[in-house]
Amino acid sequence: MDVPTNKTQTILIVGAGVGGLSFYHSVRKNLGKKFNVKIFDREKSPEDRWQGYNIYISKKGVTSLFYCTPPELQVRFPEAMPDPTPTEYHTMLLTDHIGRKLLKIPYQKTKNIYEIESLKHDFAGIVSYRNILRDVLLEGVDIQWGKKCVGYEESDDGVWALFEDGTREFGDLLIGADGINSPIRKQKVPNLEIFDLGVTSVTVDIAVPKNLANQLMSNYSNSLIQESIGKNGDFHFSFFRLIPIDKSDEPIYRATLCYIYPTRYDIKDNISIDDNDPESVIKHAISRIRQLRPPCELTDLLIELFSLVPFSHVEEKYPFRTYIPPRRRQLLDIDPLSVPPWKNDRIILLGDAAHATNPILGLGANSVLQDAYLLTKELRNCENDDLVECIRRYNEQMRIRSSKDVMESRNFILNHQKPVGNFGLLIRYSVFRLIDVFNNILAFIKFYI
Numbered sequence: 001m002d003v004p005t006n007k008t009q010t011i012l013i014v015g016a017g018v019g020g021l022s023f024y025h026s027v028r029k030n031l032g033k034k035f036n037v038k039i040f041d042r043e044k045s046p047e048d049r050w051q052g053y054n055i056y057i058s059k060k061g062v063t064s065l066f067y068c069t070p071p072e073l074q075v076r077f078p079e080a081m082p083d084p085t086p087t088e089y090h091t092m093l094l095t096d097h098i099g100r101k102l103l104k105i106p107y108q109k110t111k112n113i114y115e116i117e118s119l120k121h122d123f124a125g126i127v128s129y130r131n132i133l134r135d136v137l138l139e140g141v142d143i144q145w146g147k148k149c150v151g152y153e154e155s156d157d158g159v160w161a162l163f164e165d166g167t168r169e170f171g172d173l174l175i176g177a178d179g180i181n182s183p184i185r186k187q188k189v190p191n192l193e194i195f196d197l198g199v200t201s202v203t204v205d206i207a208v209p210k211n212l213a214n215q216l217m218s219n220y221s222n223s224l225i226q227e228s229i230g231k232n233g234d235f236h237f238s239f240f241r242l243i244p245i246d247k248s249d250e251p252i253y254r255a256t257l258c259y260i261y262p263t264r265y266d267i268k269d270n271i272s273i274d275d276n277d278p279e280s281v282i283k284h285a286i287s288r289i290r291q292l293r294p295p296c297e298l299t300d301l302l303i304e305l306f307s308l309v310p311f312s313h314v315e316e317k318y319p320f321r322t323y324i325p326p327r328r329r330q331l332l333d334i335d336p337l338s339v340p341p342w343k344n345d346r347i348i349l350l351g352d353a354a355h356a357t358n359p360i361l362g363l364g365a366n367s368v369l370q371d372a373y374l375l376t377k378e379l380r381n382c383e384n385d386d387l388v389e390c391i392r393r394y395n396e397q398m399r400i401r402s403s404k405d406v407m408e409s410r411n412f413i414l415n416h417q418k419p420v421g422n423f424g425l426l427i428r429y430s431v432f433r434l435i436d437v438f439n440n441i442l443a444f445i446k447f448y449i
């Protein structure tokens, strides 16, 4: 690959998700003298697909986001990441199947997102509204909508991005930020395959009334991210902000709720669920909870939360007023280290396209943001170096770092997706409590020494 360094080069970004948009801003902010940038997305408009769910942005994600974005965007961050209220703890508490604490990630409280950025350790973060974060990131970005990329063609002096509508676009670098099913990845690294974790998830956004939110907060010691591991290979997580989503007298909060169970149960029962019918999906999720969880307060709460789905969104019309129609989905991921290093050339993978991560530990978007930061940094250092070497350094670091997150999230699911008896539970409690003690010692050292 021979790229002349005396002309302004063009970067083509395919995919306007968190990754593509952060990198777009970062090119304009940090590399504007060297590169033009264009961005394309298959959606027809910003509203085409619901970009909901809450997401947890960790200290590393926050730092990368600040590096990538200009000050006029940074002042809007509190729209997507409102200042923590006094009773909110932006951390995760994990319990067993009946709500007994296994571990709680230590956390330093901050007044706002700007304080997180200046911390010297990683025990901080913030629960954010993913859809609003995307709205903020869309500001000032000239996206070419309705451009579904179907592949690319390399030439001696550049690369053509090819679109389904028959058009094509020429650039010096092509960034595949086009998510887990990336056609760019499938062409560039065909042997990098999607891994099926063997578990099914049902994820919904719901409007939670104050009394249930209080119950969750009290069971989970005010931690905004609540997770539980069942005895039968099943999991739940829920997270929300204690900030009302409308102005009614009785506050309601937007929560993301997910129930995960081994797919083998659906295969064994040979049941047929219509995934296009939200009501049957929710009924099914509730019946799995009843089957796999013991009768207890936490189980009742989960069932009550799932029962809220049909009534959950005020702006959408009945019969099913949710933000996004619930479906059963397989949890999938991609480990970039499962294949040998790929060629370091003009085609660069960023985000879920290279390393989709299951959501159980809330690492995916943070890893995507770190890619945008890292790629910018390497391209910035390119002055006295050749471009291939910069891309090689990006690929190498991105693969190693993101694989760690993918495998940590994968192993969390795989290690707990089999039923356990009393002895297994004892080992589970001991391991988590040890990790809890270790985390607290580490956090104490970071906070005070």
Ligand SMILES: Cc1cc2nc3c(=O)[nH]c(=O)nc-3n(C[C@H](O)[C@H](O)[C@H](O)COP(=O)(O)OP(=O)(O)OC[C@H]3O[C@@H](n4cnc5c(N)ncnc54)[C@H](O)[C@@H]3O)c2cc1C
Pocket (backbone or CB within 6 Å): 014, 015, 016, 017, 018, 019, 020, 040, 041, 042, 043, 053, 054, 055, 056, 057, 147, 148, 149, 150, 177, 178, 179, 180, 181, 182, 183, 203, 258, 350, 351, 352, 353, 357, 359, 361, 362, 363, 364, 365, 366, 367, 368
């Ligand atoms: C329920 C849930 C909860 C999560 N919680 C967290 C969390 O708490 N913390 C966290 O860090 N992460 C979380 N994640 C993961 C996080 O959302 C993803 O890792 C992140 O959004 C991936 O960003 P991306 O930009 O790489 O890909 P995407 O967000 O998937 O964006 C890809 C973009 O490419 C476009 N596109 C796709 N194909 C084409 C094509 N052929 N041509 C043109 N455009 C195309 C799409 O329209 C889309 O806009 C969660 C995910 C889920 C599902």
